[in-house]
Amino acid sequence: MSDKKVVLELKNVDKSFGPIDVLHEISLKVREGEVLCLLGDNGAGKSTLIKTLAGVHNATRGEILVDGEPVIFSGPRDAQDRGIATVHQFGGTYPLMSVGRNFFMGQEPTKGFGPFKVYDRKKANKIAVEEVQKMGITRIDDGDRLVGGLSGGERQSLAIARAVYFGARVLILDEPTAALGVKQAAHVLRIVNEAKKRGLAVIFITHQVMHAMTVGDHFAVLIRGAIAADFRKGEKTREEITDLMAGGQNMADLEQEIEGYMEAHDGHPPKVEPAE
Amino acid sequence: MSSPAANAPADTATSGFSIGSLIRRPEAGSLIGFVVVYIFFAILGGAVFMGAPGWSSWLNIAAEVGIIALPVGLLMISGEFDISVGAVVPASSVTCALLSGQFGLPAIVGIGGALSVGLLVGFVNGMIVTRTSIPSLIVTIGIMFAVMGLTLGLAVLVKGSTSVGYVPDPLTKSLLGTFIGGMFNVSIFWWMGFIAVFFYFLHISPIGNWVFALGGDAESARNAGVPTAKLKVSLFMMSGFAAAFVGIAQVMTYQSAQVAGGQPFIFNSIMCAVIGGVILTGGAGSIIGIVLGTMTFAVVNQGIFFARLDPNVGSIIIGALLLAAVLTNDSFRALALSYATKKK
Ligand SMILES: Nc1ncnc2c1ncn2[C@@H]1O[C@H](COP(=O)(O)OP(=O)(O)OP(=O)(O)O)[C@@H](O)[C@H]1O
Numbered sequence: 001m002s003d004k005k006v007v008l009e010l011k012n013v014d015k016s017f018g019p020i021d022v023l024h025e026i027s028l029k030v031r032e033g034e035v036l037c038l039l040g041d042n043g044a045g046k047s048t049l050i051k052t053l054a055g056v057h058n059a060t061r062g063e064i065l066v067d068g069e070p071v072i073f074s075g076p077r078d079a080q081d082r083g084i085a086t087v088h089q090f091g092g093t094y095p096l097m098s099v100g101r102n103f104f105m106g107q108e109p110t111k112g113f114g115p116f117k118v119y120d121r122k123k124a125n126k127i128a129v130e131e132v133q134k135m136g137i138t139r140i141d142d143g144d145r146l147v148g149g150l151s152g153g154e155r156q157s158l159a160i161a162r163a164v165y166f167g168a169r170v171l172i173l174d175e176p177t178a179a180l181g182v183k184q185a186a187h188v189l190r191i192v193n194e195a196k197k198r199g200l201a202v203i204f205i206t207h208q209v210m211h212a213m214t215v216g217d218h219f220a221v222l223i224r225g226a227i228a229a230d231f232r233k234g235e236k237t238r239e240e241i242t243d244l245m246a247g248g249q250n251m252a253d254l255e256q257e258i259e260g261y262m263e264a265h266d267g268h269p270p271k272v273e274p275a276e
Numbered sequence: 277m278s279s280p281a282a283n284a285p286a287d288t289a290t291s292g293f294s295i296g297s298l299i300r301r302p303e304a305g306s307l308i309g310f311v312v313v314y315i316f317f318a319i320l321g322g323a324v325f326m327g328a329p330g331w332s333s334w335l336n337i338a339a340e341v342g343i344i345a346l347p348v349g350l351l352m353i354s355g356e357f358d359i360s361v362g363a364v365v366p367a368s369s370v371t372c373a374l375l376s377g378q379f380g381l382p383a384i385v386g387i388g389g390a391l392s393v394g395l396l397v398g399f400v401n402g403m404i405v406t407r408t409s410i411p412s413l414i415v416t417i418g419i420m421f422a423v424m425g426l427t428l429g430l431a432v433l434v435k436g437s438t439s440v441g442y443v444p445d446p447l448t449k450s451l452l453g454t455f456i457g458g459m460f461n462v463s464i465f466w467w468m469g470f471i472a473v474f475f476y477f478l479h480i481s482p483i484g485n486w487v488f489a490l491g492g493d494a495e496s497a498r499n500a501g502v503p504t505a506k507l508k509v510s511l512f513m514m515s516g517f518a519a520a521f522v523g524i525a526q527v528m529t530y531q532s533a534q535v536a537g538g539q540p541f542i543f544n545s546i547m548c549a550v551i552g553g554v555i556l557t558g559g560a561g562s563i564i565g566i567v568l569g570t571m572t573f574a575v576v577n578q579g580i581f582f583a584r585l586d587p588n589v590g591s592i593i594i595g596a597l598l599l600a601a602v603l604t605n606d607s608f609r610a611l612a613l614s615y616a617t618k619k620k
Pocket residue numbers: 017020022040041042043044045046047048049089276
């Protein structure tokens with residue numbers, strides 16, 4: 001096991017939405033300078049878990065500890081104030097607002113006199129553009145641009161740059177590479193590594209085994225809201241991880257099934273609902 | 277007021293002025309609309325319309341609806357409607373007249389009571405909208421009927437009639453209900469004050485950002501730590517307050533409060549905001565735009581009489597303006613968004 005300091009810990013956390021139980025008895029340790037990859041099929045509860053860590057939801061049962069102290073987040077702001085920054089799976093940007101205003105949403109830089117605070121547009125735009133360019137999106141050079149005019153990947157990069165900028169201790173990324181091209185995805189992985197080197201704890205959710213294996217130090221697999229496997233880098237092979245990510249199914253069997261189908265259907269692959 | 281280019285969220289110009297960046301500003305359409313409409317009525321209405329009688333008549337109308345259109349526009353930017361203003365105006369008038377007229381309490385008590393009614397209605401609206409998933413359109417319609425019923429019931433119970441008289445003391449009257457030079461209602465100055473405060477709130481203070489975010493993507497705003505529920509309740513309370521203020525100004529001006537007659541404010545305030553470039557789906561708009569929209573509305577509303585046109589023509593013009601505004605709002609938004617992709 002690692003000897004690095006535990007920043008964030010979950011002890012037997014349950015989360016239900018009314019009668020729907022989504023998370024069961026989740027216990028996890030997130031260490032500084034490490035990347036925890038959270039894996040699992042669609043609907044396994046990954047986003048729900050990180051929303052609980054981001055202060056969006058409160059755990060129904062169980063404890064969350066920050067630096068060993070039990071905490072109950074009063075809201076996303078509270079979690080942010082404790083240095084936990086999150087990029088949520090969907091949204092996160094406001095199309096009709098400028099890059100600068102998007103970047104600083106909820107944490108606007110102000111200048112001003114006494115009680116009259118003034119939004120510091122110059123400063124916001126400058127920092128936003130700098131941080132986004134650091135992500136490799138050099139096309140954004142004007143903080144006044146509306147985010148609606150950016151591509152999906154550029155928006156995602158903006159959201160990540162924002163979290164990196166505000167993530168003092170824990171950086172949570174929910175499928176950050178899903179909308180990205182190969183180059184931008186590589187960039188995000190580099191940033192994850194960079195954050196790790198700087199001593200941040202990173203929680204990284206992805207459906208791509210390669211991405212997970214590139215950056216992960218520690219892996220946790222969720223199946224129907226419970227931790228089905230919890231292991232460290234090098235303890236499992238790529239095939240084993242792939243099977244676990246598919247919800248415990250044997251992917252080799254699945255592939256054979258598909259081949260069988262193709263033979264029976266003149267070589268046409270079965271129609272698959274596109275994965276998100 | 278500060279320079280507008282520095283503040284609107286959709287600001288696209290960084291340095292210097294260019295036709296392109298001016299035209300992309302969300303207020304551009306409203307400004308053009310106002311100028312066209314004003315010139316049209318100036319030609320038809322002639323010198324009288326362009327002189328003090330004309331200006332005072334449309335500014336008086338603009339001030340009344342404008343004070344309400346500001347917070348209603350803000351709510352629309354945040355993605356909500358407030359229909360209940362139509363009931364708060366008379367409710368506040370009647371409250372003020374009952375307290376200070378019927379019961380002879382000091383004017384300040386009547387004013388305070390009336391403003392409290394507005395704040396309370398706004399609070400109830402906000403709580404229901406944020407605690408349930410009922411759309412604000414429905415919530416505030418329901419609240420409007422409830423408040424109308426209560427107002428009527430109260431007036432009939434206490435006064436035994438649907439109108440309550442009140443003669444304010446000279447100081448109160450001069451502050452809230454007098455005509456300067458016999459023509460310009462003091463409300464015009466109050467409106468300017470409201471404009472300044474709302475301009476600061478939306479475009480200068482950091483909280484303005486949150487209002488736009490509410491309409492843009494409320495869920496993300498909440499995740500980013502914006503106190504969305506609190507903010508929404510505050511916005512509803514602002515519109516309740518503003519509607520109550522207009523109710524007070526009315527009773528001070530006309531020295532009598534009517535239980536009915538607030539309904540025109542509902543559509544007029546929404547129209548002013550839309551003509552002013554507020555996008556119906558939320559997320560965009562500006563104070564300057566709402567003010568221009570209000571002025572345009574008022575010019576048409578009063579210009580009709582100066583131009584000796586059939587009032588029905590006025591309704592047609594307003595309707596056409598509204599449609600044109602919605603269309604241009606959409607294309608201005610598209611233009612603003614295209615900025616990033618065009619400039620390589
Ligand atoms: N607010 C909610 N109310 C009720 N059920 C919810 C809520 N949020 C999530 N769920 C349910 O919880 C389960 C887990 O959802 P979650 O979004 O955490 O999955 P996920 O692992 O992130 O999936 P994906 O890989 O598709 O993003 C789903 O069945 C979902 O329907």
